[in-house]
Amino acid sequence: MALCSRRPEGAARVLLRAIAREKVNMSQPELIVGVGGAAGDGVASAGNTLVLSLARQGIAAYSYNSYQSVIRGGHSWLRLRFSADKPLGVGDQVDAVIALNQDTLDRHMQELQPGGLVLYNGARLSPSYDPPPGVQLCALPVPELCPASKRLPVMQNTVAVGALMQLMGLDISGLESVLQSTFAKKPAVVQSNIEAAQAGYDYAAANFTPPATQLEATDQKWAQASGNHLFAMGAALAGCKFYVAYPMSPATHILEWFATHAERLNICVRQVEDEISVINMAIGAGHMGVRSMCATSGGGFALMTEAIGMAGIIETPVVAINVMRAGPSTGVPTKTEQADLNQAFGASQGDFQRVIIAPLSMTDCFNTPHEAFNVAERYQIPVIILSDLLMSEGSETVDPALLDVEFPIDRGEVVTAPNGSDEPYLRYKNTPSGISPRALPGTPDHLYVSGTDEHDEDGVLISDVYTDPVRRKKMVDKRVRKFETVTRYLPAPELDGPADADVTLLGWGSTWGTLVEAAEHLRQAGISTNHLQIKFLVPLHVEEISAILGRSRRTIIVENNQSGQFARHLRAETGIVADGHIRKYDGEPFEPKHIVAGVKDVLAGAEVVDVLSSESGWRTDHPTGTSGPWQGLRVGEESKTFA
Amino acid sequence: MATAAVAVDPKVFKPEVPPDWCPGCGDFGVLNGMFQACAALGLEPAQVLVVSGIGCSSNLPGFFRSYGVHSLHGRALPFATGAKLANTSMTVIATGGDGDGYGIGLNHFIQAMRRNIDVTYIVMNNEIYGLTTGQVSPTSETGMKTKTTPLGNLEGMLNPLALAMASGCGFVARGFSGQPKHLTELYKQGIEHKGFALIDVFSPCVTFNKVNTYPWFRERVYKVEETDHDPTDFHAAMDRALEWDERIPIGLVYRNPDPRPSIDSLDTALQGEALVRQGYTIAPETRRDLIHEFM
Structure with missing residues (x-):
C-alpha cells in the first residue's frame, strides 16, 4: 500500500515561539481609552476607527468590549489600550473616556485618575457630579463643529475620535485614511467625516490640555483582528475545507468570517439545524478526508459530546472549538469564563483519546487550528480547542508578518493509492504505534465499514458476538497506544522568568x-x-x-x-x-x-x-436584576479595592 | 433516467459477513434490493458510501460491500450530508429504521429534505423498536399495544410521506420488502434522482410486531404505478400519501417535475473538483489580501 506521510520537524514548536516573540517589553508610554454608550450608539465602530487609525500610525492596541445581550439600549463599555509596545491585555485603569451617552459619563467619569480626561458632546451631556481631582472635562460643542450631526447624531463619534487623536499626540493622517477606506463607496460621507474629525482635532488643540502621556507614531504596521477572526483565518490557511456551525455567541463570528470568505477560498461553509448536526456533519466530512472544523459555546458543545466519542472510536480527525462563556446553562451569554474544562474532559462516554488545546492569546488563535488539524490527522482523533469570550471577541493588533506564513501540513498516514498487495486492507490495523493507516473512502480496493460499535481490525463489529474480551481489549489498547507519543509531538510549556522565584x-x-x-x-x-x-x-x-x-x-x-x-x-x-x-x-x-x-x-x-471586578462604573444595581440605567453615584464605595 | 454505466454482478456488493437479523426479517429484502439496484446502475463498490444510524436495520452497512459508516442513533443524515459535501463524486446512501430517522433523528430528516442534499435515504419502517425488543415507535398506529404502551398507543402516528412532501422532498416513494423487484426499481430511481430521495420501506419485524406482518401488508398494499396516479401532481400525491386504511399505496408517490437544485450542486465550493481532492494551499497573494482586511 502507498503511504503519504510528512512530519514537519518541530513545526508546532516553531510557531509557539512566534508568540513568545511578540512578548515585548512594557516600557513604552501607553494610554487606555474607554468608549461607552448604549447598543446602537456606535461604540464598536468608534473604537474600531480609533484602533485602525492608530495601527496605521504604528501604535498597537488591545480591545475588550463589555456588553449586554441587547440589540438596542443597555450599556456597552469598550476598553482600548494603546502603546507602541504591543499591549497584552486591557490593563488596570482608564486614562480617557469617550462618553456617547449620559449613562457612560455618570458611570465612568469617576474611574478616571488625576491627569485623565473625558470627552463628550457638550450640547447633549453634562456631568452629574464633580469630576475626580485632576480630571479634565472635555466638552465638545458638536453641533457647531459638525452641523451634519443634527441629522446624523452618530457623527459626534467622529468628532470625539478626532479630538482624542489630537490629545494623544498623533496627527490626523491615520484617521483620514481609515475614514477613506471605511466609506470608500461614498465619497460625500468620507468628506463630511474628515471635516468632522478635523473640527474635533482643531477644537481639542485650541481648548484642551493634552495628557502627560503622549504617543509617538512608529514605522511598524499592525493588523487588527479578534480571536474569532484569527481562528477562522488560521484554519483556512491550515487547509480547513469544511466549516459547519449553528449560531451561538460568542463563537458566531467564526461562522460569519467563513461565510464571507467561502466563495473566494473555496471552502464549504454551512449553517445547519443544531450542534448535533454540526458535529456529525463535521465528522462526516473529516471521515472522507477533508480538514473539517466547527465551533460553538458550552451549550452547543454539550450537544456535540456524543459525537466526539464517535470520532474517538471510528478514529476520524475533527476539530471543535468551544468558545467558553459564563455558565452553566444559558448563564451570562455576553460574559467570559474558563469553566468548561470539565466538560471538555468529560465530553462523551467511555475511554478514548482526545487532545484539548487552549490558545494563549488572540494571535495564538491564529496558530492553534493548524496545530489542531495536524495532531487530529496524525493521530486520527478529535481535538477540542477551548477559547473564551475574552479572547474570541476581544481583539488585538498583530504584526502582519506573523500572519503571512505557510503552515506545515501533517496529514499522518493516509492511503490514497490502490492496494497493490494481496494482504487485505485493515482500516483499524493493530500497529505498534496504535495508528492505523487511513484509507479515504473512494480509494479503490480498501473497502471498510467504520462502526461506532466496537470493531475488529478489519472494521467488522465485535459488539454483537457473545463475548470477545481478547479482541475488545486489543482494540481499546490500540487506540490508547496512540497517545504514548502525542505529548512528544506537542511542545511542552516553558517557564518564563527566574527559576528560583518566590x-x-x-x-x-x-x-x-x-x-x-x-x-x-x-x-x-x-x-x-x-x-x-x-x-x-x-x-x-x-x-x-x-x-x-x-x-x-x-x-x-x-x-x-x-x-x-x-x-x-x-x-x-x-x-x-x-x-x-x-x-x-x-x-x-x-x-x-x-x-x-x-x-x-x-x-x-x-x-x-x-x-x-468592583469598579463602580461596572455596577448596575438595578432592582429587578435586569440591566437598566445606572442608579447613582458610588464614588469611593468598593471602588478602590484593587487600586 | 437511463444510466450510461454497464450493469455489474450484484455479488460484488455482497460481503463475506452474513446479516445477523432474525430469520424472516424484512430487512433481508431491503438489502437484497440494494445489491440489485446498485449492480443494475453499474456502481463501483469503492464509489458508494452507505451510512446508517443505530438499530437492527442500521447494521446494514456491515452486510453491504462498499465503504460504510455505522454512525450514531439518529445521526445518519448529518454524517451522510457532511460526507457527500466532502466528496460529491461518491454515491451516498443513508439507511436506518423508523425510530432512528422519524424519532430521534426527525429534525435532521426534515432539515435534510429542506436542504436537498443529494443522498438517497432508505428507511426500514417496521413500526416498532426492534433492537430494544419491542417498544412503541413514531410510526406505530394509535392504539397499538407494545411493551411501553400496554394499554395501547395514545399518540398519533407519524406519516413520513406527507411530512417529506411538506418538507420539500423532490422524490418520495414507499416500498415493501415483500415486493423486491418493485423495491429495486424505486431504489434505482431514488439513487439516480439528483437531490434528496426518500424511500420508506415496509420491512416487517417478525419478532416484535405481531400486527403489521407480511400478511397484513400484503392484504393492503397496492402499486400506484398500476393506477392512473400522476406522481408529478403534488395534490394527488398528497392524497395518496395520506391514505392509510384497507388500501395503502406503495411506489413512487411524488416526484417534483421541476426539482430544486441540490445543495451540493449549488454550493460555490463544490463547483469543480470534490473538496477532498482540492489542494490545501492558499496562494500567497490571497493570504496577503486576507491580512489586509485586518489593516
Whole structure:
C-alpha cells in the first residue's frame, strides 16, 4: 500500500515561539481609552476607527468590549489600550473616556485618575457630579463643529475620535485614511467625516490640555483582528475545507468570517439545524478526508459530546472549538469564563483519546487550528480547542508578518493509492504505534465499514458476538497506544522568568497576557515571580510540568472559574497541590491588578482568593436584576479595592 | 433516467459477513434490493458510501460491500450530508429504521429534505423498536399495544410521506420488502434522482410486531404505478400519501417535475473538483489580501 506521510520537524514548536516573540517589553508610554454608550450608539465602530487609525500610525492596541445581550439600549463599555509596545491585555485603569451617552459619563467619569480626561458632546451631556481631582472635562460643542450631526447624531463619534487623536499626540493622517477606506463607496460621507474629525482635532488643540502621556507614531504596521477572526483565518490557511456551525455567541463570528470568505477560498461553509448536526456533519466530512472544523459555546458543545466519542472510536480527525462563556446553562451569554474544562474532559462516554488545546492569546488563535488539524490527522482523533469570550471577541493588533506564513501540513498516514498487495486492507490495523493507516473512502480496493460499535481490525463489529474480551481489549489498547507519543509531538510549556522565584504564577489559555504583565508588576513590587502558562491541557506534559513546579517555592494557580477546574486537573495528573488559588467568576476578565492583589493575599496566608471586578462604573444595581440605567453615584464605595 | 454505466454482478456488493437479523426479517429484502439496484446502475463498490444510524436495520452497512459508516442513533443524515459535501463524486446512501430517522433523528430528516442534499435515504419502517425488543415507535398506529404502551398507543402516528412532501422532498416513494423487484426499481430511481430521495420501506419485524406482518401488508398494499396516479401532481400525491386504511399505496408517490437544485450542486465550493481532492494551499497573494482586511 502507498503511504503519504510528512512530519514537519518541530513545526508546532516553531510557531509557539512566534508568540513568545511578540512578548515585548512594557516600557513604552501607553494610554487606555474607554468608549461607552448604549447598543446602537456606535461604540464598536468608534473604537474600531480609533484602533485602525492608530495601527496605521504604528501604535498597537488591545480591545475588550463589555456588553449586554441587547440589540438596542443597555450599556456597552469598550476598553482600548494603546502603546507602541504591543499591549497584552486591557490593563488596570482608564486614562480617557469617550462618553456617547449620559449613562457612560455618570458611570465612568469617576474611574478616571488625576491627569485623565473625558470627552463628550457638550450640547447633549453634562456631568452629574464633580469630576475626580485632576480630571479634565472635555466638552465638545458638536453641533457647531459638525452641523451634519443634527441629522446624523452618530457623527459626534467622529468628532470625539478626532479630538482624542489630537490629545494623544498623533496627527490626523491615520484617521483620514481609515475614514477613506471605511466609506470608500461614498465619497460625500468620507468628506463630511474628515471635516468632522478635523473640527474635533482643531477644537481639542485650541481648548484642551493634552495628557502627560503622549504617543509617538512608529514605522511598524499592525493588523487588527479578534480571536474569532484569527481562528477562522488560521484554519483556512491550515487547509480547513469544511466549516459547519449553528449560531451561538460568542463563537458566531467564526461562522460569519467563513461565510464571507467561502466563495473566494473555496471552502464549504454551512449553517445547519443544531450542534448535533454540526458535529456529525463535521465528522462526516473529516471521515472522507477533508480538514473539517466547527465551533460553538458550552451549550452547543454539550450537544456535540456524543459525537466526539464517535470520532474517538471510528478514529476520524475533527476539530471543535468551544468558545467558553459564563455558565452553566444559558448563564451570562455576553460574559467570559474558563469553566468548561470539565466538560471538555468529560465530553462523551467511555475511554478514548482526545487532545484539548487552549490558545494563549488572540494571535495564538491564529496558530492553534493548524496545530489542531495536524495532531487530529496524525493521530486520527478529535481535538477540542477551548477559547473564551475574552479572547474570541476581544481583539488585538498583530504584526502582519506573523500572519503571512505557510503552515506545515501533517496529514499522518493516509492511503490514497490502490492496494497493490494481496494482504487485505485493515482500516483499524493493530500497529505498534496504535495508528492505523487511513484509507479515504473512494480509494479503490480498501473497502471498510467504520462502526461506532466496537470493531475488529478489519472494521467488522465485535459488539454483537457473545463475548470477545481478547479482541475488545486489543482494540481499546490500540487506540490508547496512540497517545504514548502525542505529548512528544506537542511542545511542552516553558517557564518564563527566574527559576528560583518566590512565586510561580500558573495559568492556562487566555490569561497569558494578563499574567505576563502581573508578573512584571509583582517583580517591580519586589516579589520575585515567574510564570508558567499551559496551552496543551490534554495530554498534559506531566514530566516537564512536574519538573518545573517541583522547583517552585510557591505555586499560585490563576483561573477564570469558581471551582478551580485546572487545579483539580493538575492535581489528578501530577499529584501537585498548589499553594494558592486566584479565581474569578463574575463575568469579567482578570486585570493585572487583580493578580497582584491576589498574590499579596496568598502571601499573607489566603489559600483561595476570589476576585471581583468592583469598579463602580461596572455596577448596575438595578432592582429587578435586569440591566437598566445606572442608579447613582458610588464614588469611593468598593471602588478602590484593587487600586 | 437511463444510466450510461454497464450493469455489474450484484455479488460484488455482497460481503463475506452474513446479516445477523432474525430469520424472516424484512430487512433481508431491503438489502437484497440494494445489491440489485446498485449492480443494475453499474456502481463501483469503492464509489458508494452507505451510512446508517443505530438499530437492527442500521447494521446494514456491515452486510453491504462498499465503504460504510455505522454512525450514531439518529445521526445518519448529518454524517451522510457532511460526507457527500466532502466528496460529491461518491454515491451516498443513508439507511436506518423508523425510530432512528422519524424519532430521534426527525429534525435532521426534515432539515435534510429542506436542504436537498443529494443522498438517497432508505428507511426500514417496521413500526416498532426492534433492537430494544419491542417498544412503541413514531410510526406505530394509535392504539397499538407494545411493551411501553400496554394499554395501547395514545399518540398519533407519524406519516413520513406527507411530512417529506411538506418538507420539500423532490422524490418520495414507499416500498415493501415483500415486493423486491418493485423495491429495486424505486431504489434505482431514488439513487439516480439528483437531490434528496426518500424511500420508506415496509420491512416487517417478525419478532416484535405481531400486527403489521407480511400478511397484513400484503392484504393492503397496492402499486400506484398500476393506477392512473400522476406522481408529478403534488395534490394527488398528497392524497395518496395520506391514505392509510384497507388500501395503502406503495411506489413512487411524488416526484417534483421541476426539482430544486441540490445543495451540493449549488454550493460555490463544490463547483469543480470534490473538496477532498482540492489542494490545501492558499496562494500567497490571497493570504496577503486576507491580512489586509485586518489593516
